[in-house]
Amino acid sequence: MSKTKRTALVVAPGRGVYNAAELGYFHHHHESRLNLLSGFDAQRAERDQTSLAELDGAERFTLSKFTRGDNASGLIYACSYADYLAIDREAFDIVAVTGNSMGWYTALACGGALDGDQGFEVVNTMGTIMQEDLIGGQLIYPFVDGDWREIPGKREELLALVKDIPDLHVSIRLGGMLVLAGMELALKEAESRLPLIQDRYPMRLANHAAFHTPLLEGNSARGKSALPPSLFGQPETPMIDGRGHVWLSKATPIETLWDYTFGEQVTQTYDFTRAVITGLHEFAPDVVILLGPGTTLGGATAQAMIECEWGGLTSKADFIARQKEDPLILSMGMDDQRKDVIA
Known part of the structure; x- marks a missing residue:
């Protein structure tokens, strides 16, 4: 059969x-x-x-x-x-x-x-x-809780941080997380302003450059x-x-x-989330x-x-x-x- x-x-x-x-x-x-x-x-x-x-x-x-x-x-x-x-x-x-x-x-x-x-x-x-x-590096930070539900206002807070720190960019939209990228000073500033959560975030990604940024x-x-x-x-x-x-x-x-x-x-943000959602909606x-x-x-x-x-x-x-x-x-x-x- x-x-x-x-x-x-x-x-x-x-x-x-x-x-x-x-x-x-x-x-x-x-x-x-x-x-x-x-x-x-x-x-x-x-x-x-x-x-x-x-x-x-x-x-x-x-x-x-x-x-x-x-x-x-x-x-x-x-x-x-x-x-x-x-x-x-x-x-x-x-x-x-x-x-x-x-x-x-x-x-x-x-x-x-x-x-x-x-x-x-x-x-x-x-x-x-x-x-x-x-050139530069990346760090990753979530905007969802432990049950993968979006924390109200957290995504907007991260985007506001990116706007506030010179040369910090959204590199990848990765499900319930944002990958941020920039030069060392920008990344250190972001790390100093992001509270430690889950004993691991903000997390630096080893040997990664500032992918998907200008x-x-x-x-x-x-x-x-x-x-x-x-x-x-x-x-x-x-x-x-x-x-x-x-x-x-x-x-x-x-x-x-x-x-x-x-x-x-x-050179621009890679929206993995949008890619997956498009795949689901367009091809079911x-x-x-x-x-x-x-x-x-x-x-x-x-x-x-x-x-x-x-x-x-x-x-x-x-x-x-x-x-x-x-x-x-x-x-x-x-x-x-x-x-x-x-x-």
Whole structure:
């Protein structure tokens, strides 16, 4: 008996998801796709960079090495893209793809606007540019409570803080959190004015630059110079960007897609929440599949669902109950959910 297909929105993660727990992720889950890794490593060899095979096969995880933009970006892309290829197409009809921050580059490859090698070229080039010209940093702070309900006035308070501190920007709208970015003085000022909550926030993100802010206009220019529009083609699957805009198959202006990817996407706020909500509203998927590595994007995705009350969700408790009964989110970074996704 054939399987009943479910429709799926696929979400690719950004930086910061390959940590000590993920060490060996590619080799563990994708031993049959080591040729894919070899192709990516051929590109890295041309830049005299440490191979992904060596990084993923390391005996121990070190923050200084694995969170570098020129290492983290390529490693995460390789794991995410291989996960995408592993999705059981007899069980799932992928109706759209999106991603968080760097995950937009992965989504371009998953959606078919770039092939796998071109996607890696984009990710590795931009990650290297970021590392070579590391500008500013990021911190993260929530505006929801422990049950993922919005705290009245908290979001507005954070936005007012951004307006009040020179050179502080909203980098990413990430579910029930805002990622703020700026130079060191701006970040320190924000940290001094934000009360410590949950014993962890405000939280600095290690080795992250001031992504998605005007501070990276130089990186944007370098990216456009290094990566021409000729890399891009028409997507095969609809792609949702960091504004919530949908790029449709056979109807995408290539030059405009290229310009957004290395222009506005680099220098303006990335609204992951809007991307997820657009995916839910426009494509009404049965499930959302989160590519690995890591599991940290699950909370932000669920919080986006709660914000738009998708499936009647209004709180973390609602989400947990629904996940136990009939999951809305399947995370490939979690072994118990991964088995329900792969062929």
